Amino acid sequence: xxxxxxxxxxxxxxxxxxxxxxxxxxxxxxxxxxxxxxxxxxxxxxxxxxxxxxxxxxxxxxxxxxxxxxxxxxxxxxxxxxxxxxxxxxx
Numbered sequence: 172x173x174x175x176x177x178x179x180x181x182x183x184x185x186x187x188x189x190x191x192x193x194x195x196x197x198x199x200x201x202x203x204x205x206x207x208x209x210x211x212x213x214x215x216x217x218x219x220x221x222x223x224x225x226x227x228x229x230x231x232x233x234x235x236x237x238x239x240x241x242x243x244x245x246x247x248x249x250x251x252x253x254x255x256x257x258x259x260x261x262x
Contacts, residue, residue: 180213181259185250188217190224194235197228205256209235215256222246 175181184205192200197217198209209215210230217226225247227238250257 175214176212180211182207182213182215183250183257183259184215184217185255185257187220188226190217190219190226192217192226194228194237197226197237198235201228207256218247218249222249 182205184200188200189196197215200217201207201209201215205215207213207215209228212230212232215228217228218224223243223246224239224241227236227240229236229238
C-alpha cells in the first residue's frame, strides 16, 4: 500500500472520463474541468463509463504517477454529480 503524505487531498472527478486518457489528458482535465493544479501533490481519481475502471493521477514531487484499478465483478460507486469534483479524506 502506498502511503500518502499528511495533508494530501483526494479528489473524485464527477461524471465519466475517457479511460484512453494518459498522463497528459488527465492532467489537462484536472486543470480545465476541476480547476486544480495537477502538480499540487493531491490525488485525482477518474472513473470510466462502465464503472469497472478507475485511474488515479498523483504528483509525488519528482514525477507523475498514474495508477489504475479494474474490478472484475463489481462496479465503483460514484457521486451523482455530472461535473466538478468531490473531496474525500484519506480515511
